[in-house]
Amino acid sequence: MAPQITDDQLDAFLAAHQALGAAAAHREGERTGGVEPLLPVLAAHLGTEPRGLAVHTAELAVLRRVDVDIAVAAVVEAAGGGRLLGIGGGDQRTHQSLSEMLQNAGSWPAHFPVGPVDYHRAATGPDTTRQTVAFGMHLFAVDGVPVALLQRRASMRHQGSPLVEVLCPDEGTATEVLTRVRHEMDARSALRGQVVTFAASPFDPGESGVVHVRRPVVPREDVVLPHGTLDRVERQVLGVAQHRDALRAAGQHLKRGVLLYGPPGTGKTHTVRYLVGASPGTTVILLSGPALQLIGVAAETARALQPSIVVLEDCDLVAEERAMHSSSPVLFEVLDALDGLAADADVTFLLTTNRADVLEPALAQRPGRVDLAVEIPLPDDRARRRLFALYGQGLPFTDAALDAAADATAGMTASFVKEAIRRAVLLAAEAGRAVRDEDLADAVAEMTGDSERITRSLLGVAD
Structure with a gap:
């Protein structure tokens, strides 16, 4: 023994x-x-x-x-x-x-x-x-x-x-x-409640990193959209988060996808900035360009640090209609990320695109992937007048000058209006004096002339 x-x-x-x-x-x-x-x-x-x-x-x-x-x-x-x-x-x-x-x-x-x-x-x-x-x-x-x-x-x-x-x-x-x-990674995460972008390195994955961004502050009145448009977007992005307990108690899902579509320069990114600023305490992950390939990591992080928002800028660059020899691996990652979250995950996928017509139908139409698609159109006459007043705030332009500028810029984008105000100030600075109404008129005339066709295209205006 x-x-x-x-x-x-x-x-x-x-x-x-x-x-x-x-x-x-x-x-x-x-x-x-x-x-x-x-x-x-x-x-x-x-x-x-x-x-x-x-x-x-x-x-x-x-x-x-x-x-x-x-x-x-x-x-x-x-x-x-x-x-x-x-x-x-x-x-x-x-x-x-x-x-x-x-x-x-x-x-x-x-x-x-x-x-x-x-x-x-x-x-x-x-x-x-x-x-x-x-x-x-x-x-x-x-x-x-x-x-x-x-x-x-x-x-x-x-x-x-x-x-x-x-x-x-x-x-x-x-x-x-x-x-x-x-467990401690999620409980004590340095990313929780912050706004970050994920930077991808095409040469060395080990050098991919996190860039912290200050949460933007955009007043609601500075978001110039057609009547009722912002209300619909807010209800889906902010309202679901505010009423998450009631929705869960009623057996309703929290994860949602919102698509903002429309021509370049109409205010999609500006609207996103407002929504991010109006979501204090929410973890926000911004992806655009090469960083879209990190959608899998972003979705996993968003799930762990909810409530959270994942912003996919210009998603049409990776989610075009699938065809032979043109499938994008990133597209499948986006679809997997949207499908992989539990229904009660308080995660918003906020997508923007300039070309909704080329988006993969499975991404844009199937429930559970994108629940709300909202057009951000070119500003109408009333909206352009509001934009000229917004971007010209604090400058000595008369109401008549702002009205004339709005009338002369039909079909132009919000980006065009913003640049017109800046150019008016520049013209006055070159003349060595304070900006005046005629500077705004000259800037608009210059930018709507034939010589500025490429500039208008860069600002989202389709001639």
Whole structure:
């Protein structure tokens, strides 16, 4: 019959084993000229041979590196704190998993030595930053169980995604640590309630990043649209959020898609800016151009940080009618993102397009993808008069001059009106005097002349 081992005897054995590992690490450091090898340090902390343990890995969203750092710090702090150490080895570290690093460290003690921690400073808001761990090993214990957690900002083997790799003699504890990291990422996210854009790098996914944007302030009266148009958009974007509890109680879905369509320069982006400003506390993710390829990450982030709005500017560039040899991979990501959210997710997809006629019918017509399509048309006579008054606010133009300018610009866009006011001020500045009514008339006449045909096209006017 095998002898019984008491808890005190087992604790004493583990303490002696850890002390032996620490002594071995110190002696190896002296032998290698002050270089402290990694393996003995991990063995002393874990109480066992590290290379015999399974490595539990979590690959996290590439654009949430700051959230990963915040989450790991919170988990370590909740466990009572720990030790943070760096690992040497140069660029080889970025190309090898933790398991591979441990195996190679065993073949040559100084291959991956203990070294300084790598840090990276990242933005947490328009005016704030945080120093994050770019490559470092956290040694701590959860309820007495030792844990070694390797945090790396980006892995070249994982398309730039941040990685968290956990070594622990108890697999249940390792799984629990990773679960806690994911939970804390959402609970403490630096993105929650902010307005951000995701910047995609076509050359190095690891350089894709987050750009924080100040929440715009656009007064409602500065949104010049046909009567009732803004009310419809507000009800779908803002009203659903305001009455989310009543809708959920009635079994109604919260996720929604709103499409703003119309010619360039009519105010679609201006309307979006108003809606973003009128949604304080809502997480807003703005995607346009190459960043539209990050729609999957944006949808996942929006779901985790709801209430949220995902803005897809000029979605016709990626969501054109599917035809042979012309399918866009980004289109399928957009459709998957719209379909993948739970019905009760308080997430708005706000799309803008200059060409609704070329949009994929499945995106524009099927319920659950886009629930409301609203035309933002060219301003009529009344709207142009309001626009001239809005953009000319504070300038000494008479009502008669504003009326004449509105009458002379039929078919022009809001962007055209804004540029006409600016050009009138420029003409006056060139003449060395204050702006006058005739400057506005001259600016309008100049911009509506034959020589400005290309300019008008750039401002959204279709000749």
